[in-house]
Amino acid sequence: MKRRSFLLKASAAAVAGTAMAACSKKEQAPAPSAAPSVTTGNPAIEWRLASSFPKSIDTIYGTAELFANRVKSLTDGKFNIKIFAAGEIVPGLQVLDAVQNDTVQVGHTAGYYYYGKNPAMAFDTTVPFGLTTRQQNAWMLQGNGMKLMREFFSDYNIVNFLGGNTSAQMGGWFRKEIRTVADLQGLKYRIAGFAGAVLSRLGVVPQQIAGGDIYPALEKGTIDAAEWVGPYDDEKLGFQKVAPYYYYPGWWEGSAQLSFYVSAKEWAKLPPLYQAAIETASLEAHTQMTAKYDHVNPQALARLLENGVKLRPFSREILEACFKATQDAYAEEREKNPAFKKIFDDWRVYRNNEAAWFNVTEQAFAQFSFQHKL
Amino acid sequence: MKRRSFLLKASAAAVAGTAMAACSKKEQAPAPSAAPSVTTGNPAIEWRLASSFPKSIDTIYGTAELFANRVKSLTDGKFNIKIFAAGEIVPGLQVLDAVQNDTVQVGHTAGYYYYGKNPAMAFDTTVPFGLTTRQQNAWMLQGNGMKLMREFFSDYNIVNFLGGNTSAQMGGWFRKEIRTVADLQGLKYRIAGFAGAVLSRLGVVPQQIAGGDIYPALEKGTIDAAEWVGPYDDEKLGFQKVAPYYYYPGWWEGSAQLSFYVSAKEWAKLPPLYQAAIETASLEAHTQMTAKYDHVNPQALARLLENGVKLRPFSREILEACFKATQDAYAEEREKNPAFKKIFDDWRVYRNNEAAWFNVTEQAFAQFSFQHKL
Numbered sequence: 001m002k003r004r005s006f007l008l009k010a011s012a013a014a015v016a017g018t019a020m021a022a023c024s025k026k027e028q029a030p031a032p033s034a035a036p037s038v039t040t041g042n043p044a045i046e047w048r049l050a051s052s053f054p055k056s057i058d059t060i061y062g063t064a065e066l067f068a069n070r071v072k073s074l075t076d077g078k079f080n081i082k083i084f085a086a087g088e089i090v091p092g093l094q095v096l097d098a099v100q101n102d103t104v105q106v107g108h109t110a111g112y113y114y115y116g117k118n119p120a121m122a123f124d125t126t127v128p129f130g131l132t133t134r135q136q137n138a139w140m141l142q143g144n145g146m147k148l149m150r151e152f153f154s155d156y157n158i159v160n161f162l163g164g165n166t167s168a169q170m171g172g173w174f175r176k177e178i179r180t181v182a183d184l185q186g187l188k189y190r191i192a193g194f195a196g197a198v199l200s201r202l203g204v205v206p207q208q209i210a211g212g213d214i215y216p217a218l219e220k221g222t223i224d225a226a227e228w229v230g231p232y233d234d235e236k237l238g239f240q241k242v243a244p245y246y247y248y249p250g251w252w253e254g255s256a257q258l259s260f261y262v263s264a265k266e267w268a269k270l271p272p273l274y275q276a277a278i279e280t281a282s283l284e285a286h287t288q289m290t291a292k293y294d295h296v297n298p299q300a301l302a303r304l305l306e307n308g309v310k311l312r313p314f315s316r317e318i319l320e321a322c323f324k325a326t327q328d329a330y331a332e333e334r335e336k337n338p339a340f341k342k343i344f345d346d347w348r349v350y351r352n353n354e355a356a357w358f359n360v361t362e363q364a365f366a367q368f369s370f371q372h373k374l
Numbered sequence: 375m376k377r378r379s380f381l382l383k384a385s386a387a388a389v390a391g392t393a394m395a396a397c398s399k400k401e402q403a404p405a406p407s408a409a410p411s412v413t414t415g416n417p418a419i420e421w422r423l424a425s426s427f428p429k430s431i432d433t434i435y436g437t438a439e440l441f442a443n444r445v446k447s448l449t450d451g452k453f454n455i456k457i458f459a460a461g462e463i464v465p466g467l468q469v470l471d472a473v474q475n476d477t478v479q480v481g482h483t484a485g486y487y488y489y490g491k492n493p494a495m496a497f498d499t500t501v502p503f504g505l506t507t508r509q510q511n512a513w514m515l516q517g518n519g520m521k522l523m524r525e526f527f528s529d530y531n532i533v534n535f536l537g538g539n540t541s542a543q544m545g546g547w548f549r550k551e552i553r554t555v556a557d558l559q560g561l562k563y564r565i566a567g568f569a570g571a572v573l574s575r576l577g578v579v580p581q582q583i584a585g586g587d588i589y590p591a592l593e594k595g596t597i598d599a600a601e602w603v604g605p606y607d608d609e610k611l612g613f614q615k616v617a618p619y620y621y622y623p624g625w626w627e628g629s630a631q632l633s634f635y636v637s638a639k640e641w642a643k644l645p646p647l648y649q650a651a652i653e654t655a656s657l658e659a660h661t662q663m664t665a666k667y668d669h670v671n672p673q674a675l676a677r678l679l680e681n682g683v684k685l686r687p688f689s690r691e692i693l694e695a696c697f698k699a700t701q702d703a704y705a706e707e708r709e710k711n712p713a714f715k716k717i718f719d720d721w722r723v724y725r726n727n728e729a730a731w732f733n734v735t736e737q738a739f740a741q742f743s744f745q746h747k748l
Contacts, residue, residue, distance in 0.1 A: 073650040074448055129743050132736070133508065134541070134668050141662060142669035167508070168736045230735070249739035276447040284657045288515060294508050295516035298731035311734065319742050327748065348748050355744040357672035360685065361604070362506070362542045363740060365623035368693050369503050370729040370737065374701065374722050 042271050047081045049260075050099070052092035052109035054085050057233060059296065060258060061085065063164040063289040064108040067260065070281035071274075079274050081106065096261060100156045105266040108163055110258050111149075115193045119333055120340040122194055123347055124149050124160060126256045128326040131347075133167045133255040133290055135354040140257075144346045152339060159267045161282035164258040164289030171247035171314055172227030173239040175218065178247075178314075181321045190214055190226035194329070195252030201325040211237070218242040231300035232293065240309045247312050251322055258289070416645050421455045423634075424473070426466035426483035428459050431607060433670065434632060435459065437538040437663040438482040441634065444655035445648075453648050455480065470635060474530045479640040482537055484632050485523075489567045493707055494714040496568055497721055498523050498534060500630045502700040505721075507541045507629040507664055509728040514631075518720050526713060533641045535656035538632040538663030545621035545688055546601030547613040549592065552621075552688075555695045564588055564600035568703070569626030575699040585611065592616040605674035606667065614683045621686050625696055632663070 049068065053060045061083075068081040084104075086092030095107035096114050111124025123145075131139055139145035140162060153160050172191070178184065185203040189196075196206030207223050217223045219242040226243065227250060228234045240246070260282050267275070305311065314322075330348075334341045423442065427434045435457075442455040458478075460466030469481035470488050485498030497519075505513060513519035514536060527534050546565070552558065559577040563570075570580030581597050591597045593616040600617065601624060602608045614620070634656050641649070679685065688696075704722075708715045 070650070070654055074647070074654065076647060129746065129748065132740065134664060137661065138665045138668035141665040168739045170735050231731075248735040249742070250735060251739060251743065254739045254743060273448070273450060276444070280444055280448065280654045280658045283661055284654045287511065287657055287661045290508060291512045291515040294512035294728065294731075298727040301731050301734065302727070313738050316742075323742075323746050330748070352747050353672040353676070354668065355747070357605075357668075357675050358740065359744040360675065361544050361622040361624060363744065364687050365542045365625060365628045366506065366732065366737060366740070368623070368690075368697075369625065369628060370733040372503065372697050373726050373729070374503065374704070 042075060042078055042273060044078045045080070045270075045274065047079075047105040047266070048089065049081050049083045049106045049108060050086075050089045050095045050104040051083060052086050052095045052107070052113060054087075054092075056236070059166070059232065059289060059292050060108075060164060062292070063258065063285045064260075066288055067108075067163070067281050067285040070284055071277045074277040074281065075274060079277065083108075096156065096158070099158055099261045099263050102157070102263055102265060105263050107261045108258065109261060110256065111160075112193055112256075118339055119194065119337065120152060120343050123343045124153075124257065124259055126253050127194055128198055128252040128329075129323055130254050131351055131354065132358070133165045135351070135358070136165065136255050136257055137162075138354065139347065139350050143350050145350075148343050148346060152343065153261070154264065156261075157264045158261045159264050161260040161262065161278065162257065162286040163260040163282060164286050166229055166253070166256045166258075166293055167290055168230075168255060169250035169253040170227070170230050170234065171250045172225055173218065173234070173243035174225040174245040174247055174312075175221065175243045176224070177245055177312060178225075178318070180315065180317055184318070184321075187225060188223040190217070190223050191252075193252075195227075198252070198322060198325045198329050201328065202321055215239065215242065230293070230297050231304055232296040235300045235304060240304055240307060244308065244310050245312050246304065246309050247314055249314070251314070251319060258286075416449065416452055416647060418452045419454070419644075419648065421453075421479040421640070422463065423455050423457045423480045423482060424460075424463050424469045424478045425457060426460050426469045426481070426487060428461075428466075430610070433540070433606065433663065433666050434482075434538060436666070437632065437659045438634075440662055441482075441537070441655050441659040444658055445651045448651040448655065449648060453651060457482075470530065470532070473532055473635045473637050476531070476637055476639060479637050481635045482632065483635060484630065485534075486567055486630075492713055493568065493711065494526060494717050497717045498527075498631065498633055500627050501568055502572055502626040502703075503697055504628050505725055505728065506732070507539045509725070509732070510539065510629050510631055511536075512728065513721065513724050517724050519724075522717050522720060526717065527635070528638065530635075531638045532635045533638050535634040535636065535652065536631065536660040537634040537656060538660050540603055540627070540630045540632075540667055541664055542604075542629060543624035543627040544601070544604050544608065545624045546599055547592065547608070547617035548599040548619040548621055548686075549595065549617045550598070551619055551686060552599075552692070554689065554691055558692070558695075561599060562597040564591070564597050565626075567626075569601075572626070572696060572699045572703050575702065576695055589613065589616065604667070604671050605678055606670040609674045609678060614678055614681060618682065618684050619686050620678065620683050621688055623688070625688070625693060632660075 049064055051061060051064050055061050064083050068083055071079050071081055089104060090098040093113055095109040098104045099107045112122040114121045149160055181202060187204050188207050189199065189204050190207045190209050191199060192206065192208060200206055209217055214226045215238060218226055218239060228237065334344055423438055425435060425438050429435050438457050442457055445453050445455055463478060464472040467487055469483040472478045473481045486496040488495045523534055555576060561578050562581050563573065563578050564581040564583050565573060566580065566582060574580055583591055588600045589612060592600055592613060602611065708718050
């Protein structure tokens with residue numbers, strides 16, 4: 001399997017972050033709990049959080065703000081986590097490294113951005129035909145997911161916490177309709193990581209282009225298609241003007257989990273109260289981020305459709321071919337990568353069991369109810 | 375619309391809870407954060423939490439334990455919430471009243487158990503053909519849901535917090551197959567609340583039977599069918615032995631939210647730090663409960679199927695008739711109940727917009743991916 005480690009979504013975030021690095025750093029609002037009657041014997045601590053995202057991606061960047069504000073309010077304002085956008089301390093794609101080498105105490109990023117270090121990183125975000133948001137939560141919180149990922153990340157000086165989920169993403173923007181696997185042949189598609197590797201098996205030529213360069217590339221026809229996130233985030237970049245066909249589903253991102261990566265060295269130094277604050281505040285921010293996406297995406301999709309966007313499902317033929325190519329990619333990686341194999345073998349059984357259950361009452365309810373307007 | 379306010383699921387919980395009232399009250403384990411180096415100037419507070427559930431429903435009862443333990447660990451062990459199962463202080467169906475009149479400071483229950491007081495209560499849990507778990511979270515956390523429900527509950531001396539979600543429930547256990555609307559005629563079905571009222575429009579005779587009495591009633595044929603929750607909770611009651619047809623979806627519970635109801639009077643007395651602890655701990659417990667159900671249900675369903683349970687979808691004809699009857703019930707209630715109308719009008723638009731969006735990439739992903747084993 002070809003490794004395409006340079007993940008463009010993150011890269012774009014980094015570029016945008018750099019552009020915004022001149023912005024003054026946002027001061028945290030005073031926490032409501034910092035009332036004069038409340039004091040603690042705990043130490044004052046200041047941490048720096050490096051985000052892989054620019055402030056303009058408010059859904060994700062805002063999740064780190066929620067997290068930091070809650071930690072502050074839970075510690076009488078004594079534990080301050082200061083947030084830095086992508087590019088302010090390190091580029092968006094170097095957040096994991098910055099935590100690993102203790103440049104910052106915590107990062108807000110996505111495991112699959114570091115797919116080039118080890119494809120097993122992707123299980124901390126998502127892999128093709130993987131878990132939905134609720135299934136990923138179940139695997140991480142109640143199954144073996146968190147245990148396996150903590151074990152994996154311990155080699156990187158990292159203790160990981162859930163940091164949000166975008167939920168199922170769109171398949172992206174296309175200049176022309178694609179109907180068959182033959183239409184994929186030679187298609188210049190801005191897509192990276194595991195999905196790029198899978199699609200290259202089907203003749204796609206994956207492209208690596210930073211976020212700000214996608215629009216002109218689509219306009220000129222230098223590329224034929226590009227994937228980004230979903231309606232709310234995509235709308236800001238204006239792709240609909242140059243590539244009117246908006247495909248779904250993004251089968252490589254049935255959900256996409258973000259994470260807070262805390263330095264294991266720094267984690268061990270925290271008082272138990274501060275550790276508890278991080279545990280609970282991260283899960284609160286995690287849940288709020290999914291709710292936020294689920295709140296803003298319907299409105300954004302409606303606006304896009306009003307503006308003439310043409311919504312198209314990937315054909316069954318294309319999905320079947322992508323599924324087969326994904327299976328082949330998993331089999332190859334499993335063979336040569338023991339860390340991948342260890343996590344994959346647990347994950348695969350979990351994923352199949354979850355699919356069998358969700359296919360019953362959740363799916364029957366959704367399929368009927370979503371088609372009926374009240 | 376006939377009011378069937380006596381909600382049997384809660385009733386059963388209350389009965390089971392009474393049976394367990396003799397059990398000694400569980401002492402909280404010492405919180406890990408109560409280290410000697412950590413002190414605060416905050417007061418020691420002890421609260422009593424009345425649950426609508428017996429300890430045997432570990433998925434829901436355990437959510438209150440998670441909540442209380444986290445509040446304790448976030449307050450240096452000074453804010454103790456002691457949990458009482460259904461029947462220990464008040465019966466499971468009187469938890470809201472116990473908070474309203476300050477018998478306890480907090481309750482863990484479901485709004486729709488109090489449908490008899492006002493059907494608008496049901497929006498805090500679920501209503502027929504309503505929101506899925508993620509949609510309910512979005513409406514409550516990012517839409518107007520929390521605002522509207524807080525306003526509504528302020529008349530009851532209650533500040534409400536999210537307290538878990540069972541997610542989509544099953545349609546229940548039937549002695550014989552049902553295929554058409556005609557098969558519903560005269561069907562004695564243990565089902566309550568809004569769903570019972572809707573089904574009675576189609577000739578069903580809703581039955582009110584406490585949890586412990588369902589099994590013998592099904593065995594003798596006193597009733598023809600009974601709904602409970604989903605595979606994990608249902609399995610414990612053994613219905614499969616006397617009613618082998620297990621129907622889905624439970625269209626009246628596309629999700630089912632639990633809530634923590636805090637006395638508004640007591641809430642106002644809390645230091646800001648303790649308020650922050652309740653806010654974050656409740657949302658953490660909320661997320662953990664859904665993950666728990668999503669973790670245990672697939673395994674329980676697999677065991678049930680191994681034991682010969684016959685899984686059946688409700689026919690399209692039946693679902694269409696139920697949808698129509700639901701619309702009629704909403705229209706009637708909206709006409710005569712201003713509190714219902716106010717919430718419904720916001721909720722309805724939200725629900726339709728969410729359905730339109732979820733029907734795109736989430737559904738396309740789920741429909742394809744869940745049918746393909748990796």
